[in-house]
Amino acid sequence: MEGLVSLPAQRTVFFVSDRTGITAEMLGNSLLSQFEGLNFQRRTIPFVDTPDKIDDVLRRIDETAAAEGRRPLVFSSIVDEVMSAQLGHANAMVLDLFQVFIAPLEAELAAKSSHAAGRSHGIANSHEYFARMEAINFTQTHDDGATTRDLVKAQIILIGVSRCGKTPTALYLALQFGILAANFPLTPDDFVDRQLPRSIVPFRDKLFGLTIDPERLQQLREARRPASKYASLANCEFEVREAASLMQRERVPTVNTTSRSIEEIATTILHRAGLQRHIY
Amino acid sequence: MEGLVSLPAQRTVFFVSDRTGITAEMLGNSLLSQFEGLNFQRRTIPFVDTPDKIDDVLRRIDETAAAEGRRPLVFSSIVDEVMSAQLGHANAMVLDLFQVFIAPLEAELAAKSSHAAGRSHGIANSHEYFARMEAINFTQTHDDGATTRDLVKAQIILIGVSRCGKTPTALYLALQFGILAANFPLTPDDFVDRQLPRSIVPFRDKLFGLTIDPERLQQLREARRPASKYASLANCEFEVREAASLMQRERVPTVNTTSRSIEEIATTILHRAGLQRHIY
Numbered sequence: 001m002e003g004l005v006s007l008p009a010q011r012t013v014f015f016v017s018d019r020t021g022i023t024a025e026m027l028g029n030s031l032l033s034q035f036e037g038l039n040f041q042r043r044t045i046p047f048v049d050t051p052d053k054i055d056d057v058l059r060r061i062d063e064t065a066a067a068e069g070r071r072p073l074v075f076s077s078i079v080d081e082v083m084s085a086q087l088g089h090a091n092a093m094v095l096d097l098f099q100v101f102i103a104p105l106e107a108e109l110a111a112k113s114s115h116a117a118g119r120s121h122g123i124a125n126s127h128e129y130f131a132r133m134e135a136i137n138f139t140q141t142h143d144d145g146a147t148t149r150d151l152v153k154a155q156i157i158l159i160g161v162s163r164c165g166k167t168p169t170a171l172y173l174a175l176q177f178g179i180l181a182a183n184f185p186l187t188p189d190d191f192v193d194r195q196l197p198r199s200i201v202p203f204r205d206k207l208f209g210l211t212i213d214p215e216r217l218q219q220l221r222e223a224r225r226p227a228s229k230y231a232s233l234a235n236c237e238f239e240v241r242e243a244a245s246l247m248q249r250e251r252v253p254t255v256n257t258t259s260r261s262i263e264e265i266a267t268t269i270l271h272r273a274g275l276q277r278h279i280y
Numbered sequence: 281m282e283g284l285v286s287l288p289a290q291r292t293v294f295f296v297s298d299r300t301g302i303t304a305e306m307l308g309n310s311l312l313s314q315f316e317g318l319n320f321q322r323r324t325i326p327f328v329d330t331p332d333k334i335d336d337v338l339r340r341i342d343e344t345a346a347a348e349g350r351r352p353l354v355f356s357s358i359v360d361e362v363m364s365a366q367l368g369h370a371n372a373m374v375l376d377l378f379q380v381f382i383a384p385l386e387a388e389l390a391a392k393s394s395h396a397a398g399r400s401h402g403i404a405n406s407h408e409y410f411a412r413m414e415a416i417n418f419t420q421t422h423d424d425g426a427t428t429r430d431l432v433k434a435q436i437i438l439i440g441v442s443r444c445g446k447t448p449t450a451l452y453l454a455l456q457f458g459i460l461a462a463n464f465p466l467t468p469d470d471f472v473d474r475q476l477p478r479s480i481v482p483f484r485d486k487l488f489g490l491t492i493d494p495e496r497l498q499q500l501r502e503a504r505r506p507a508s509k510y511a512s513l514a515n516c517e518f519e520v521r522e523a524a525s526l527m528q529r530e531r532v533p534t535v536n537t538t539s540r541s542i543e544e545i546a547t548t549i550l551h552r553a554g555l556q557r558h559i560y
Binding site for chain 2: 011019020021022023025026027029030031034035036037038042043044046047073077079093095097098100101102104105108109111113114115129130132133136140143167168171172175176220223261262263264266267268271276277279280
C-alpha cells in the first residue's frame with residue numbers, strides 16, 4: 001500500500017541572479033519556509049549577466065516545466081531591465097525581487113537608479129574590503145583566548161564555557177558584519193577563583209556572555225569527546241551553573257544560544273550592544 | 281565658499297524585521313546601492329514581533345520624519361499580516377518585502393502560508409544545525425594546512441600563496457553554505473619541488489586554486505609584515521607566477537580573488553564545482 005501514498009507535489013525553484021544570487025536565495029527560502037509540507041527542489045544559477053546566459057537559463061527553465069508538467073518558481077535578481085524582461089518570458093512564475101522595488105524607489109527618491117549590476121556583494125570600495133579582512137583576521141587570531149594582544153581593539157569579547165558557540169558567533173560577526181570579535185573561554189580554573197580571567201577584566205564593557213542549556217552542551221561535547229568527564233551531564237551542569245553565576249556577579253549581559261541560530265545570536269548581541277552593523 | 285556647497289540630501293533608512301532583519305537589510309542595501317550620490321543613514325531594528333514593539337518603531341520613524349522634514353524609507357520583513365499593516369501607518373515609504381510576494385505565491389502554490397515568524401535564520405532542524413557546526417569546526421581545524429587528518433571528508437580544498445584569501449573564503453563557505461572547506465598554503469618549498477604538497481595529491485579533484493594580482497598581494501602582505509622580503513613586490517611576483525604555473529600544470533581550476541568579494545569567490549567556486557549550496 002505504501003507505494004500508493006501520494007507524495008507531496010514537487011516544485012522546482014530557480015534562483016537566478018546577475019551576481020551571487022545570495023539575496024535572492026535568502027529571500028526565496030524565507031518565503032518558501034512559509035509553505036510547510038510542500039517539496040521544493042532548488043537550483044541556483046549565479047552570474048547570469050548577458051542575454052545569451054539568460055537564453056540558456058530560459059531553456060533550462062522551460063525544459064524543467066515540460067519534464068515536470070508544472071511550471072517552476074523563479075526568484076530572480078536581475079538589475080538590467082531588458083534582461084529581466086527577457087527572463088520573464090520563461091514558462092514559470094517569475095518573481096524579480098529587484099525590479100518590484102526599484103521603480104517605487106526611483107519615484108520616492110526622485111532619482112534614476114544606475115541600473116548597474118554588481119554593486120552589492122562586490123568590492124564596493126577598498127576601505128570596506130580591508131576593514132572586513134582586518135575583522136576576520138583579528139577574530140581568527142583572537143579565537144578561544146589565543147592571544148590577549150590588541151584586545152583593546154576588540155568591539156565585542158565573547159565569553160562562555162567550551163562548546164557554547166563562541167567561535168561560530170565570533171566568526172559570523174566578523175565575516176558578515178565586519179565586527180572585531182574576540183572570544184575567551186571560561187574554564188574550571190575561573191570557577192575556582194570565582195573571578196573573570198584577569199586579562200579581560202580591563203575590557204568588561206565589551207564582554208558578552210554566551211549561555212547554553214546543559215543538555216545541549218552535553219550533546220555537543222559528546223560529539224567531540226565521547227564518554228569523557230568533560231562531556232558528562234554532571235560536569236556540563238556544573239560548568240553552566242558556575243559560568244552563569246560568574247556572569248551575573250560581574251554584570252555581563254548574556255544570551256542563551258540553545259535554540260538560537262548563529263544569525264539570531266549575532267543580531268541579539270549587536271542590538272543589545274547598540275552597535276549598528278554593516279552587512280557585507 | 282566650501283560651506284555653501286549643498287550637501288546631498290540625507291534620508292534615514294530603517295530595516296525592520298520580526299527576526300534578524302538580515303534578508304531585509306541585504307535586499308535594501310542592494311537596492312540603495314543603485315542610487316549613488318545619495319546619502320543614507322541606516323538603522324536596523326530586529327526582533328519586532330509584538331504590536332507593542334511595532335508601536336515603538338512607529339514612534340521612532342515618525343519622530344525621524346518630523347525631525348528631518350522628510351519621510352524615511354522602511355524596508356521591512358514582517359510575516360504577520362496585521363502587524364505589517366500596522367507598520368504601514370508610519371509616516372514613511374514602507375516596502376514590506378515579505379508581504380509583496382506571499383500572496384502571489386499562495387495563489388501559485390494553491391496553499392496557505394503558515395504566517396509564522398522565525399522560520400528563516402532560526403534553528404529549523406537540529407540535523408542542519410549540527411551539519412553547519414561540523415562544517416565550521418572542520419574548516420577551522422583545517423585552516424592553512426594545520427592538519428591533513430580527515431581531508432577525505434573535505435568537499436573543497438583551497439590552495440594558494442599566503443594572503444591570497446584562502447581563510448576568509450573557506451570560513452565563508454562553511455558559515456554561510458555549510459561546506460566542509462579545507463585550505464592549504466603553497467609555499468616556496470612547493471615551487472622548488474614544482475609539485476603539489478604531497479598530502480593533498482590524493483584529493484586533487486577537490487582542489488580549487490586562488491590566484492591574486494602581485495600588486496594587491498604586496499599591499500596585503502605589507503599590512504602584515506611591513507618592509508619584509510615576504511611582502512616585497514619582487515617576491516610576490518615570483519610566488520604568484522610559480523603558483524599559477526603549478527596550478528596550470530596540475531590542471532587545478534582557479535579563480536582570481538583580486539577584484540572579487542568573498543561572496544563572489546565562494547559562489548564562483550561552488551558553481552564551477554557543481555555543488556548546490558544550502559544557504560543558512
